[in-house]
Amino acid sequence: MTRSELIEKVSERLEGYTQKQAEIIVETFFETLKDSLSRGEKVELRGFGNFRLKTRRPRKARNPKTGQAVDVPGKKVVYFRAGKELKERLNSR
Numbered sequence: 001m002t003r004s005e006l007i008e009k010v011s012e013r014l015e016g017y018t019q020k021q022a023e024i025i026v027e028t029f030f031e032t033l034k035d036s037l038s039r040g041e042k043v044e045l046r047g048f049g050n051f052r053l054k055t056r057r058p059r060k061a062r063n064p065k066t067g068q069a070v071d072v073p074g075k076k077v078v079y080f081r082a083g084k085e086l087k088e089r090l091n092s093r
Contacts (some may be wrong), residue, residue, distance in 0.1 A: 003026065006026055007019060007023045007026050008022075010022040010025060010026055016089070033051065035078055036060050037051060037052075037053060037069065037078060045083070047083050047085040047086065048082075048083050048086055049077060049080055049081055049082045049083045049086055050079050050080070050081045050083070050087070051079070052079050052081075053075050053076045053077070053078060053079070054076070054077055054078075054079045055074060055075075055077075056074055056075050056076070056077060057074050058071065058072060058073050058074040058077075059071075061073050071078075
């Protein structure tokens with residue numbers, strides 16, 4: 001599902017709202033999610049799952065073409081863990 005399809009579904013579900021209003025709702029949700037994660041906060045959506053940041057340590061890797069050692073810097077990555085209801089729904093089919 002793409003962002004535009006999600007906006008379309010939201011506008012269909014919320015009768016009386018235009019597609020532009022649904023777009024504002026969806027964009028506000030994603031911006032709030034991104035802002036919270038960038039501040040290092042955990043985002044918990046009951047029944048859906050949790051988003052949080054994990055920090056990967058710097059490490060050594062190898063360039064497959066030359067075989068030379070390469071330093072890979074540490075970085076932060078988003079980690080998602082599905083909630084109980086989502087797991088049950090996915091596994092019931």
